[in-house]
Amino acid sequence: MDQATQLRNIIKCNQQRPVARVITVTSGKGGVGKSSISVNLALNLQALGKRVVILDADFGLANVEIMLGVRPRYNLADLIYNGKNLKQIITDGPNGIGFLSGGSGIQELVNLSREQIITLTNALCELDEIADVIIVDTGAGISDVVMEFIAASSEVLLVVTPEPTSMTDSYALLKTLSKREDFLAECIPLRMISNRVETISKGKELYDKLNVVVNKFLNINIEFLGAVPQDSYFSKAVFQQNPVTIAYPKSISAQAISELAFMINNNEIIEQQMKKGISQIFSNLFFKLGQ
């Protein structure tokens, strides 16, 4: 039995019980709209009746809290080092969504002792009771943390823009992922959101371009979730620290994100065994990073 499996056996969570759906949002390159899309998807899923918590795992860059205009008092590290409980470290966001800050640096969370990992992951089990969906906003790029998160996830959304660097960096991310022994492409639905496109059909063209290449050279298949057009209301909303879904709900970008959320909501992964809980994802992550 490997260490991570032994650990899972000690973790209190009973994997038979319902676990929150974890959706990991990532990108090959920074600045492509990953955090804004995470926040707006969260708001839309909440409006569709789900209880949503956003976990900002873009450690060090507190973009989500700036976008939501909230100031969390505590973060994940407070669970381990300062004896806080899960409810204390969740900040109330707009329209009932919850927000959990990853904190100022992954360094605080790597090299944890086995007991600390157990404390952390057991506390995270409680998230399954207070959330139906957890949206994890990862950092951009191919750092170890991002790769571990994606490989440990059960559902991934990849945000890509038409910029050539976004395309090449997305390819690089998928290439790094494809080389991992623990990445089973057929078990982790990878879906792409084309952002900042002229039209939805241009977004589909962008997807076709990337998918052809990753199919051919990496033997990975990505699915097209949909597209978000370039929209001045979107950047206006970011500037106002108010998500576009709230600030300009009728704008083309808010409407497009609402459609994406609708599709995500209707596309629950039914097989329970494919669904990994947030605690399992974290126990795998910290064990691997600490090795």
Ligand SMILES: Nc1ncnc2c1ncn2[C@@H]1O[C@H](COP(=O)(O)OP(=O)(O)OP(=O)(O)O)[C@@H](O)[C@H]1O
């Ligand atoms: N569809 C869009 N229309 C107009 N502007 C957009 C759109 N998507 C993103 N942007 C702009 O791109 C900027 C970056 O967005 P955001 O911070 O969400 O990206 P990110 O990928 O999370 O970045 P980071 O990697 O730095 O966290 C925002 O300031 C926003 O104004």
